Amino acid sequence: MLKIRPATIHDMPALYRICLRTALNGADASEYYADPDLVGHVFAGPYLTGDTAFGFVAADDDGVAGYILGAADSPSFERWAERAWWPDLRNRYPSPARDARTGTGSDTAASTAEAHDARLIRLLHAPPTADPQQTGDYPAHLHIDLLPRAQGSGAGRRLIDAFTGELASRGVAGVHLGVSAANPHAVGFYRHLGFRTLREDPETLLLGLPVNGV
Numbered sequence: 029m030l031k032i033r034p035a036t037i038h039d040m041p042a043l044y045r046i047c048l049r050t051a052l053n054g055a056d057a058s059e060y061y062a063d064p065d066l067v068g069h070v071f072a073g074p075y076l077t078g079d080t081a082f083g084f085v086a087a088d089d090d091g092v093a094g095y096i097l098g099a100a101d102s103p104s105f106e107r108w109a110e111r112a113w114w115p116d117l118r119n120r121y122p123s124p125a126r127d128a129r130t131g132t133g134s135d136t137a138a139s140t141a142e143a144h145d146a147r148l149i150r151l152l153h154a155p156p157t158a159d160p161q162q163t164g165d166y167p168a169h170l171h172i173d174l175l176p177r178a179q180g181s182g183a184g185r186r187l188i189d190a191f192t193g194e195l196a197s198r199g200v201a202g203v204h205l206g207v208s209a210a211n212p213h214a215v216g217f218y219r220h221l222g223f224r225t226l227r228e229d230p231e232t233l234l235l236g237l238p239v240n241g242v
């Protein structure tokens with residue numbers, strides 16, 4: 029049985045691994061990216077130290093099998109990241125040339141993976157920010173990822189409950205997230221749990237959930 033507990037800085041290596049193994053619309057992205065740490069730098073690492081950030085992990089005797097990570101106040105978190113998280117990464121990963129943006133049919137697998145890295149590097153140089161007009165009632169945001177061995181066992185619901193319980197105790201009224209339209213399993217999960225659509229385009233859905241009792 030997976031136990032849910034608060035995430036700590038010591039979980040960082042496990043969270044980076046899980047982030048990579050679920051980063052391809054829920055599937056393993058180990059072959060998709062050349063640099064195995066990049067996706068964790070963007071979607072996992074900052075939540076272990078960031079302003080108003082917190083999270084929980086699902087773990088058993090075999091180790092950490094999943095996490096939920098997020099921030100209670102997205103604008104505060106974004107300001108913190110601009111100050112304390114992105115600058116070091118921007119030095120380590122200089123902004124790539126525009127022509128490295130996408131792979132082409134003639135690319136080798138390695139250069140295609142580097143082109144996928146380039147998209148993430150561009151993201152850390154210009155991270156998207158929450159639009160208060162769309163997310164004002166849902167100031168928190170989250171990311172949730174479980175390894176295949178932990179999926180479908182109720183752990184996803186328990187992690188969302190732990191996260192929204194913490195938001196309720198902090199008086200935060202709602203949480204939003206972005207999910208790829210190419211990840212219908214996750215979209216179905218969120219809708220089943222009551223998330224509503226805040227914005228939708230062919231590639232991405234922005235969903236929001238009010239926090240009970242706030």
Ligand code: ACO
Binds near residue numbers: 184211214216
């Ligand atoms: N459609 C409808 N209902 C669903 C679906 C679905 N596709 N998936 C799950 N459910 C329901 C379950 O039946 C269950 O219902 P119940 O509690 O009423 O009986 C409930 O949702 C909870 O299901 P869990 O078993 O807790 O779901 P799971 O543990 O698999 O977690 C998750 C879902 C987080 C999407 C997991 O499968 C996962 O990590 N997938 C890979 C990574 C991923 O895609 N992450 C999302 C990225 S987007 C982002 O982080 C913002």
